[in-house]
């Protein structure tokens with residue numbers, strides 16, 4: 001169960017570091033990607049078990065990444081948990097096919113539960 | 122009370138005739154309301170069109186309210202006591218009470234109230250019959266005479282003034298708004314300087330020309346045509362008609378148009394006064410402010426997410442042997458970070474609502490469960506407070522569940538904040554005619570009449586309270602937006618040092 005690999009893509013360094021600490025503390029292997037432009041390449045290279053994806057990022061937004069990911073058969077089946085601070089984040093996540101969604105700021109317990117659920121499936 | 126006013130209570134209980142009965146009541150020219158005495162605070166479940174006419178309120182603003190809303194702030198009348206004594210004893214009564222229309226106009230209401238009992242003698246309903254007897258009141262009449270006299274004098278004087286062309290043109294020129302006067306064929310008779318300056322035209326290019334030909338046809342705007350030719354002839358005046366247009370020389374303009382058909386006996390007929398207010402900048406400013414609010418709160422959420430995350434990590438990683446003092450500090454910090462987060466969310470919501478971006482989801486859900494859930498989550502946060510729930514709807518409602526939860530939570534947390542710890546809070550749910558009514562009552566410090574009328578305004582906070590509970594008063598504003606977006610109404614009733622009740626109704630389509 002543990003040592004699963006989670007990739008986090010977010011343009012905010014603070015959130016990346018915080019999530020890294022949390023996820024490692026919980027026994028996951030963590031890969032951080034601060035640049036949304038590189039996200040798809042990094043995902044292909046690392047082939048993580050799960051992706052945490054912010055929606056509002058400069059250059060390429062999370063929903064664009066997710067759509068491209070679903071079209072790429074090599075990585076299309078990786079579960080994706082999206083998050084954002086905006087109230088319509090949930091609708092965006094649903095419309096582009098995210099497996100789960102959580103709004104910022106996170107409740108860490110809920111976040112970890114969702115992660116575990118997605119990894120079990 | 123005369124016989125003709127006696128209400129045959131048996132008929133009302135016969136199920137077969139309710140429809141017919143309501144039709145008869147609907148046709149009556151006297152105001153009639155029926156209240157349900159078995160529901161909390163005896164709310165109105167039926168009113169006829171005549172009552173709407175007398176009061177100036179529409180049905181959705183009436184159903185679910187207690188009739189006392191007609192008294193407005195005029196709550197020190199002895200008639201009020203007479204009514205409540207009679208109601209308490211289950212007797213009928215007749216009073217003449219000062220009431221106010223929606224627009225705030227005083228009227229003397231000759232009110233007859235009669236109880237309706239079921240077979241067992243229990244009072245199930247009250248029927249109220251209202252007659253506006255203002256004009257019958259002598260003093261009132263005299264006052265009206267004086268008023269008429271003054272009005273006549275004022276009219277005479279203004280006629281003299283009106284006849285002075287100078288007077289008119291000085292107004293037209295002073296006003297900081299673009300004005301055009303046209304004859305009935307839309308030929309321009311005068312244009313003021315403000316118009317000429319704003320639209321960069323000269324008086325020669327304007328006077329005597331047809332409106333639609335002005336400035337190479339730049340006023341040939343379909344919406345304007347519609348206003349002048351279709352709307353104005355049957356609706357005079359037309360106010361605040363919004364038109365957007367891209368002018369060749371001055372660019373895109375957003376304008377508010379007011380059009381009046383004017384007439385001066387014997388002199389001219391069917392002239393048109395068109396006032397044009399340029400609200401382009403004003404609107405842009407509004408938009409920029411809303412954008413700012415939205416971006417600011419969104420940007421603030423990102424670092425806040427990190428802070429909230431670390432806060433929770435701190436709680437998780439707290440060493441067993443940490444001192445209680447230290448644990449307390451971590452807990453307090455967490456609590457205030459949470460409050461900051463709440464404020465930011467509200468700010469985000471306000472800017473969304475302002476820009477019309479709030480999306481109401483229309484989903485069917487169990488209304489009673491939603492209320493119970495909202496109460497439960499508040500109970501979890503303040504377990505020591507006694508919150509009771511009475512009544513239920515017993516059917517599903519279609520609307521935005523998460524927003525309605527927000528409304529109830531907001532009303533509850535206000536009730537908790539503004540009343541002492543040991544006092545109870547009551548939530549009452551009832552279905553009234555085709556409306557749902559929810560009331561949240563506290564035994565708190567109460568709100569004065571003056572403050573009551575403002576509390577749903579944006580950023581308003583009840584004066585005294587402000588010192589104790591600093592923050593932004595956008596919660597109630599949001600509640601109001603959410604309820605009105607559902608087609609409902611929200612209002613508060615309160616007595617200083619007795620407590621407050623916040624109510625809302627929602628139509629069940």
Ligand SMILES: Cc1cc2nc3c(=O)[nH]c(=O)nc-3n(C[C@H](O)[C@H](O)[C@H](O)COP(=O)(O)O)c2cc1C
Nearest residue numbers: 156187188189191192201204205218234247248249
């Ligand atoms: C059927 C019925 C109709 C009423 N109609 C009116 C009305 O038209 N105007 C008014 O001022 N009060 C009206 N009342 C009285 C108020 O609802 C309320 O009973 C009164 O103000 C005394 O109660 P309070 O002291 O709690 O306000 C009516 C009451 C009932 C039961």
